[in-house]
Amino acid sequence: MDYRRLEKIKRILQRRQPDLTLITDNVNNFRNLSAIIRSCEAVGTMEVHLVNNQQEKLYLINKVTAGAERWLTQTRHSSIVTGINHLKKRGFTIYATHLGDPEGICCAVRTLDYRKMDYTKPTAFVVGSEKKGISEEALENADYHISIPMMGMTQSLNVSVATAIILFEAQRQREEKGYYQQLRTSQEIYEKTIFEWAYPEAALAYRANKKPYPPLTETGEIKRDYKSSKASS
Incomplete structure (x- = not known):
């Protein structure tokens, strides 16, 4: 493990949200999905949740993601309601990105300008497909509906572009609060993720064998005594 690479991993992890x-x-x-995942990683999210009822496997375009998917946990849910409830149980506020006009009414929930919301609290955005938009189930189960104001004849943006705009507003708010200047994960998750990012193949092997990850030295090497003791056990 190159020491400079280890330091970069630590630096990035210390900014994760x-x-x-x-x-x-x-x-x-898949092009839009790939761009969305790239934007999620760029603002420092640790995970992304995916609902896709039409395809068993989701294909990502590496030229679009730029490898961002390697640094994010991807969790698939059987339905949008299941995904929303999963995050609500963890204390997240759910914001559905709606194509309606700001200050409009949809499903008895006011659609608000995305810039008026507070994203410094646990936040989860729901984004829909370009053709169908957000599903009725998502709109009904979200806590808020948000929209990007449109000033031209065009009344919507490409979903990946809209997602990036909203995510970077969340980043801006969190930067002002100093969230990117402090470690916001537990120490356990921090150390676990360092090992997974530094040694992805070894991490797979340890998980397959249901063994805990070994500790690392200050320079990022797997401790020799730990490896030898495991090999002999």
Whole structure:
């Protein structure tokens, strides 16, 4: 393990936002999905939640993601309601990105300008496909509906572009609060993720054998005495 790479891993992890995430509501266009995942990683999320009822396997375009998927936990849910409830139980506020006009009414929930909301609390955005938008189930189960004001004849943005705009507003708010200047994960998750990022193949092997990850030296090497003791056991 190169020491400079280890330091970069630590630096990135220290900026991660465990209470900022996103759920895709049947975003079936793989190029859009890939761009969304790239934006999620760029603002420091640790995970992304995916709902896709049309395809068993989701394909990502590496040229679009730029490898961002390697640094994010991807969790698939059987339905958008299941995904939303999963995050609500963890204390997240759910924001559905709605194409309606700001200050409009949909499903008895006011649609608000996305810039008026507080994203420094545990936040999960729901984004839908370009053709169908957000599902009725997502709108009904979200805590708030948010929208990006449109000033032209065009009344919506590409879903990946809209997602990036909203995510970077969350980043801006969190930067002002100093969230990116402090470790916001537990020490246990921090150390666990360092090992998984530094040694992804070894991490797979340890998980397959149901063994805990070994400790690392200050320079990022797996401790020799730990490896030898495991090999002999």
